[in-house]
Amino acid sequence: MTASGILLVDKPGGWTSHDIVARTRRLAGTRKVGHAGTLDPMATGLLILGLNSSTRLLTYIVGTDKEYRATIRLGSATSTDDAEGDLLAQAPAAALAAVSDEAIRSGVAALTGEIDQVPSAVSAIKVDGKRAYARVRAGEEVVLAARAVTVSVFEIGDIRRAAEAIDVDVRVVCSSGTYIRSLARDLGAGLAVGGHLTALRRTRVGPFSVDHARPIDGLDVAERLIPAALAAGELFERLELTEQQAIDLTHGKRIHVPDWENGSGEPIAALSPTGHLVGLIEFRGKEARTLVNFPTDEIATA
Known part of the structure; x- marks a missing residue:
């Protein structure tokens, strides 16, 4: 296996x-x-x-959290908020020419921080048990509810101008559930010229x-392949178990760790003396219980 x-x-x-x-x-x-x-x-x-x-x-x-590099094209809106959709509207050249670099920076600033974002209708979000994009492709009109997201970094790298478009290269760091296509759409809408995404690259996940x-x-x-123990160690604080503690957690028992101090409330990666990931655990005071167990006969060692 x-x-x-x-x-x-x-x-x-x-x-x-x-x-x-x-x-x-x-x-x-x-x-x-x-x-x-x-x-x-x-x-x-x-x-x-x-x-x-x-x-x-x-x-x-x-x-x-996630990090992305993207290019936003100002001057046109599409049905999918990206380059794969149908063109819905094209701004006149005069309207584009009136959009200053400072106005673009102000628009980006308005979309930074904790914001309420309406996801793109062509998304994987389920509406009454069916993906939104499937409903759109079936000809239904889909309007998704706004959701709170956090855009901690929305940074402009370059602004390139042509007669029919303004291309803006950006770096975005955001919370899970943030749609970069929606940022492109909303930036264009705020500038009254329309906008959509022409390039997107995810550069980091956690x-x-x-x-x-x-x-x-x-x-x-x-x-x-990154062993589960190493991957969990990147995500969480680690606790090195004794052999008996590893056995107890594997059998669903709670363990007592008198010298443990953990105030984050986040899961802890519990490692056996051999380096295997026994499971993810949570503490209540000095006692820990298993949140997720990992079968030791399958896991690659660190």
């Missing part, structure tokens, strides 16, 4: 996240493969996959960087 672990894949444009999962299943020889956060087909960059029992870590990875990812073509799964 293929070991459990995390894979960092640099997704190419034109592939869906499901395409990457399907290819990985064949490469790894296991059906149990999942991913932590969908990337649109147009997007490139970091897609995190979990294999076998390490799929249990994906829930925690999905909730971490502690994991695209610099350590590899393309799916030619990927050696065994060589690139």
Whole structure:
């Protein structure tokens, strides 16, 4: 059986996240493969996959903050808020010429911090049990409710002007659930010229960087697999267990750790003396209980 672990894949444009999962299943020889956060087909960059029992870590990875590099085209709006959609409106050249660099910076500033964002209608959000994008493709009109998100960094790198468009290169650091397409749409709407995304690359998910990812073509799964213990150690504080504590947690018992101090309330990665990830645990005072167990006969060692 293929070991459990995390894979960092640099997704190419034109592939869906499901395409990457399907290819990985064949490469790894296991059906149990999942991913932590969908990337649109147009997007490139970091897609995190979990294999076998390490799929249990994906829930925690999905909730971490993300970093993106993107290009926003001002001057036109599309049906999908990105370059793959149908053109809905094109701003006159005079209106574009009236948009100053300072106005763009002010628009970006207004979309930075804690904001209420309406996701793109062409998204994977479920509406009455059906994906929003499926409803849109079926001809339904979909209006999603605004949700609170945090855009901690919205940074302009370059502004390039042409007669029919203004291209703005940006770097965005944001909370889970933030849509960069929606930022492009809202920036264009705020400037009254329309806007959509023409390029998107995810460069970081939580502690994991695209610099350590590899393309799916030619990927050696065994060589690139990050053991669950190492991956959990990147995400959480670690507790090294005694042999008896590891046995107790494996059997669903609580353990008492008299010298433990943890005020974060976050899960803790509990490691056995051999370096295996026994599970993710939570503390109540000096006592800890298991949140998620990991089978020791499947996990790759650190």
